[in-house]
Amino acid sequence: MKSKTIKESADNEAAFTAMVAGLTGEALGALRAASEGDETLSRAFAFIMDERAMSGADFARELQGDFAPEKVVNVNNPKDLENRQIELNALEDLDNEIRVLFAVDKLNEGWDVLNLFDIVRLYDTRDGKANKVGKTTMAEAQLIGRGARYFPFVAPDQPDAAREKRKYDSAMDTPLRILEELHYHCSHNPKYIQDIRNALRETGMLDDTARTVRLRLKDSFKQTDLYEWGHVWVNDRVRNPRDGVDGLSAYKIESSFIYPNLMTGRVTEASAFGGGPLTLKPSRKEPVSRDFKLAGFGRAILGFAMDANDFFHFANLRTYFPQLASASQFVTSDTYLGGAIVSVRGLPDDLDNLTARQKLDIAQYVLHQIESGVKRESVEYIGTKDFKPYPIKDRFTDKVLKQRIEGETGLS
Structure with missing residues (x-):
């Protein structure tokens, strides 16, 4: 609950507390009638009062318990802020009972919370002029951005989907979409x-390039026996166990790599305005290419390069190479880094005396190539060989999708 001033915030908190205390079933019935045009509120009322068969009076009592004064915090109040700091820092905990925060500006910076689903602006002023965004409005947009942090969850209809990734961006008519809003x-x-x-x-x-698209099956198709009684055979999607992965070659990664030209550290000076053609003095020694066994750079160099890249931490490597027994095996085995050969081009003297910094740069370059190759070829999920029948009418229905229209720019 965002107010303009601290005094207004205190007044709004008092008004909110009084409103909750005086809530009745009749008031909720009137609110339901007034919100018929609001899809979210209508769906919420239908679920609570129809599907759960809860009376208006019982619903009012439940809300009074959920939003009791002890579950409301005014962060502008130093006493509230000091006494409940631990709770404010743990709003995502299952046993945290805080439901409402009243604030002015204290939550604009340095505050991250994932389970924030509503921000209420309790004032009606604006500071925008001549189509330019004012500072206050921009701060409000930034607060929305902080509140829009994604709340990770496991979707019952997508059990294999990652908890931390959005799942319903294009599915406009899915009830669980509200968890991503x-x-x-x-x-x-x-x-x-x-x-x-x-x-x-x-x-x-x-x-502004996203558009809502409604996909409807033809009524004539819905009336066919195929749609009414037919089945479609579908297999399940399971996480890829990567049982057959036993080295870099499983991801189509060759054991040879080519490193770009080694920096010589030398400078050549020439005149571009001498009136004649520009000539550069040739070096007495021309660059050559030489192959190095990556493991020959030493465990210390390779270990440092791997530590600097989260992808090569052992716990992560095991997800892509489940048969890998240790980080040491990844460094020494011929099927991993132990068999890697890197071709480096540079001046002979430099190649004879590679510095630790140069070896580290080469190692990090090779690791980056390996990481890119693994991610490119990796398959996170595979289909099972077991197919099950599902009614066509359950699998193919009318849908409302949100899609980005290619080639369009934002609207003003």
Whole structure:
């Protein structure tokens, strides 16, 4: 709950507490009737009062318990802030009962929370002028950005999907999509709404190239026996165990690498304005290419290069190479770095006396090539050989999708 001043924040908190205390079933019924045009609220009321068969009075009592004064914190209040600092730093814990925060500016910087789903703007002023975003509005857009941190969860309809990745960006009619949304509430002030949209666009959070697309099956198809009684055979998607991966070759990575020209550290000076053709004095020694066994650079060099790249930490390597027994095996085995040969081009004297820094640069270059190759060829999920029948009418339905239209730019 964001207010303009500390006094207004205290007044708003008092008004909120009084409103919750006086909540009745009749008031919730009136709110439900007034929110028929709001899809999110209508769906919430339908779930709680229809599917759960909860009466208005019981719903009011549940809300009064969920938003009791002890579950509300005003971060502008030094006493509240000091006494409940631990709770404020652990809002994502399962046993944390804080439900509402009242604030002015204390949460604008240095505050990250994943389970923030609503921001309520409790004032109706704007500082934008001549289509330019004001400082206050930009700060509000940044607060929205902080609140829009993704809350990781396991989707029941996508059990194999990563917890920390968005799952329903294009599925507009999926109920679980609400877990990936942040609602910003403000009074209906068209000029301010335009200001905040401009601010969100400037910060990169608003994509105006996305369009809602409705996909509908033809009614004639829905009336066919195929649609009504037919089945489609589908297999499951499971995480790839990578049982057959026993070296770099499993990811189509060759054992030979070519390092770009070694920096000589030498400088050649020539005149570009002498009136005649530009000539450079040739070096008495021409660059040559020489092959080095990467393992020959030593365990210390390779270990340092691997430590500097999270991809080559042993725990991560094991996800791509499950048969790998140790980091030492990755360094020494011929199927991994032990068999890697790198061709380096440079002056003979430099190649004869590679410095530790040069060896480290070469090792990091090779590791980067290996990382890119593994990620490019890696398959996270594979299909099972077991297929199961599912009714066509359950698998193919009308959908509402959000898609980015290629070639379009943002709207002003």
